Amino acid sequence: MVDNSPWLLVGLGNPGPGYAGHRHNVGFMAVEAFCDQFVPAPVWSERHKGQVASVRFNGIRAVALKPQTFMNRSGQSVAAAARYFRIPPEQIVVVHDELDFPLARLAIKVGGGHGGHNGLRDIISQLGSRDFIRIRFGIGRPVRGEVTPHVLGNFATAEQLQVQDALRTTCDAMGCLLREGVKAAMNQFNTKASRKPSPKPKQ
Secondary structure, three states: OOOOOOEEEEEOOOOOHHHOOEHHHHHHHHHHHHHHHHOOOOOOEEEOOEEEEEEEEOOEEEEEEEEOOOHHHHHHHHHHHHHHHOOOHHHEEEEEEEOOOOOOOEEEEEOOOOOOOHHHHHHHHHHOOOOOEEEEEEOOOOOOOOHHHHHOOEOOHHHHHHHHHHHHHHHHHHHHHHHHOHHHHHHHHOOOOOOOOOOOOOO
16 A cells, blocks of 8 residues: 555446446446445545545445536545545555456456546546556447447346346455455456455454
8 A cells, every 4th residue: 555545446327326237337236235244334525526425444434436427527526535535556556347247247457548448548648647446347239239228228028137146256356456456356356257256244
């Protein structure tokens, strides 16, 4: 950890109840699930153009962030929070939907480009760095039809159990990343399918 800075856990999505269940909002879902699991009663406040909650995991400080700027301007919120808390890019974790992965496949990645994801594009632009950590959550491409309605649509009923299992696995991946570091998390969670969640660590 750099200068005792907290970690910044960012979930990408679009604000408002109309978008809440969309595939594009799995980042929001994952960060909310992590806070619900490890914080008795998470309190979200409006700060840094987003919703922010404090998290303490195994003695490690973290700040959870859900940008409220809409996906294409996510970097404004991420950069504002990173500046305020003095968090370097290597301690920023961004959870986002991955169109090119099959449903519920997870992968942790450090750095790289945006791959056409507008949320990542803006974060890279606003931070001036690509060196943050990404957790890619597969939502799959549509078998037929346009991509936009698929991304901005809810998960099908038949997908819900798989999505919930993958969200639990994403929480485990974030916990492993904070506790053991990015290499250990990559070794454990970069698989073709989500794993069953590991036992909840003691607080």
